[in-house]
Amino acid sequence: MFKKLIADSTAKSPWIYHINTGSCNGCDIELVAVLTPRYDAERFGFKLAGTPRHADIVVVSGPITTQSKERLIRTLAQVPEPKCVVSLGSCPRSCNVFKGSYSVEGPLENFVHVDVSVAGCTPKPEAVIEGLYKATEILKQKREAMKK
Amino acid sequence: MKFPFLKQAIPNLFSKPSTVLFPKVNVDAKPNYRGRLAYDPEKCINCGMCIKVCSPGAITRTFEEVEGGERITYEFDMTSCTFCATCEDFCSEKAIHMTQDYHMVATDPAELIVRGTRIKKKVLGQLTCGEECIFCGLCARSCPENAITVDRASKSWSVDTEKCVKCGICISKCPKKCLSFAEPAEEGVNCSDACIYCTLCAKKCPTGAIEVDRAAKSWTINREDCTKCGTCVAACPKKALSIGPIVEKAPAPAEGASPAEAPAPVEAAAEKVEAAAEAVAEKVGEKAEAAVERIAEKADEAVEAPKTEE
Numbered sequence: 222m223f224k225k226l227i228a229d230s231t232a233k234s235p236w237i238y239h240i241n242t243g244s245c246n247g248c249d250i251e252l253v254a255v256l257t258p259r260y261d262a263e264r265f266g267f268k269l270a271g272t273p274r275h276a277d278i279v280v281v282s283g284p285i286t287t288q289s290k291e292r293l294i295r296t297l298a299q300v301p302e303p304k305c306v307v308s309l310g311s312c313p314r315s316c317n318v319f320k321g322s323y324s325v326e327g328p329l330e331n332f333v334h335v336d337v338s339v340a341g342c343t344p345k346p347e348a349v350i351e352g353l354y355k356a357t358e359i360l361k362q363k364r365e366a367m368k369k
Numbered sequence: 370m371k372f373p374f375l376k377q378a379i380p381n382l383f384s385k386p387s388t389v390l391f392p393k394v395n396v397d398a399k400p401n402y403r404g405r406l407a408y409d410p411e412k413c414i415n416c417g418m419c420i421k422v423c424s425p426g427a428i429t430r431t432f433e434e435v436e437g438g439e440r441i442t443y444e445f446d447m448t449s450c451t452f453c454a455t456c457e458d459f460c461s462e463k464a465i466h467m468t469q470d471y472h473m474v475a476t477d478p479a480e481l482i483v484r485g486t487r488i489k490k491k492v493l494g495q496l497t498c499g500e501e502c503i504f505c506g507l508c509a510r511s512c513p514e515n516a517i518t519v520d521r522a523s524k525s526w527s528v529d530t531e532k533c534v535k536c537g538i539c540i541s542k543c544p545k546k547c548l549s550f551a552e553p554a555e556e557g558v559n560c561s562d563a564c565i566y567c568t569l570c571a572k573k574c575p576t577g578a579i580e581v582d583r584a585a586k587s588w589t590i591n592r593e594d595c596t597k598c599g600t601c602v603a604a605c606p607k608k609a610l611s612i613g614p615i616v617e618k619a620p621a622p623a624e625g626a627s628p629a630e631a632p633a634p635v636e637a638a639a640e641k642v643e644a645a646a647e648a649v650a651e652k653v654g655e656k657a658e659a660a661v662e663r664i665a666e667k668a669d670e671a672v673e674a675p676k677t678e679e
Binding site: 259264311314315316317335336337338340344347348351352354355359 | 386389391398402404424425427446447448450451452473474475478481
């Protein structure tokens with residue numbers, strides 16, 4: 222019964238961890254706007270976690286730069302399974318206008334499987350909420366798959 | 370006793386929260402918001418300007434040969450787009466439009482690609498009859514428009530090009546398979562005498578096919594690069610450009626000059642070239658002789674010099 226209580230509460234409150242891998246800050250500002258009272262993502266239980274070890278959903282913004290590549294891999298390794306990776310904006314999906322740069326290590330798909338991609342440059346906060354909501358549903362499926 | 374924010378605090382107790390109830394209530398984006406791109410392949414003239422101006426290179430096009438033409442597919446990758454709308458600004462036919470749709474969330478990125486396909490029909494030329502014709506008249510009988518006339522006695526075959534609808538029934542009925550549609554005359558951009566060499570067409574050309582030299586008063590076009598999009602025709606301030614069967618030697622002969630007189634300048638030019646060549650040959654010969662003499666003198670001096678020293 223105690224286990225069920227934990228399972229229910231974790232499903233209702235996915236914690237998000239945000240990594241900026243060389244983003245222009247546009248997407249980061251929109252993600253913060255999502256957590257403010259105006260859009261209030263905490264209605265759905267989303268909470269910004271302080272450390273990747275507490276997170277369920279990892280939100281990545283920015284093309285992966287050479288400097289941030291090592292840190293991204295290290296951070297993603299610390300996130301407990303099941304985890305869900307959300308790419309915020311065009312950059313992590315395709316490197317956007319930075320593609321081909323000497324300091325960009327290619328799209329996020331090279332390092333980890335991206336579960337949800339939110340397109341836009343930058344996405345509207347409503348679109349970010351939509352993406353995060355989709356991520357929780359994927360997270361539920363992954364949890365059920367892990368039980369079996 | 371004074372409560373500083375009482376005026377604001379009491380109404381706030383009874384008013385709604387300022388939170389946007391997004392998933393329950395759909396929120397429309399503001400009028401000038403640039404969201405998902407919409408592409409109308411029917412309007413597109415395949416000039417490729419959008420591909421040229423796209424800074425993240427999010428637009429690709431593919432060509433595929435299909436029966437009766439060419440299938441042209443444009444793909445706009447929304448996961449690579451910066452939503453700058455430069456493509457929309459540069460599209461001369463307004464085939465690209467940025468919508469207010471911001472719901473671009475997908476687990477599969479292929480869902481975020483906007484596609485548009487159209488088939489560019491191959492233009493058929495005139496109906497022609499080959500030498501193997503036996504003048505059986507089957508084509509004339511099968512023609513729904515009665516455009517073909519065959520006379521067995523005088524062994525003549527003719528087609529009324531205005532009546533012919535290029536349906537191809539006669540080709541399928543022909544026992545000798547000698548009927549066919551001719552290759553159409555190749556079309557391209559032509560420049561007339563009205564040209565003032567302003568270079569506007571060269572600046573507007575999305576493929577950079579046109580070259581204009583103001584000093585030399587020359588207008589040239591690279592036919593391989595030209596997509597016949599018509600951007601230059603629209604840009605020309607003198608309406609000197611037109612799309613039609615290719616006329617080589619860009620400035621067409623003036624209205625007064627008759628075709629019979631046309632060869633004369635060519636001959637005159639040939640004579641001039643010959644005269645110039647002779648003159649050059651003479652000059653070269655003179656100079657070469659002078660140079661040989663000078664070298665010989667110098668050699669003599671060089672040979673004599675050591676002797677005088679001794």
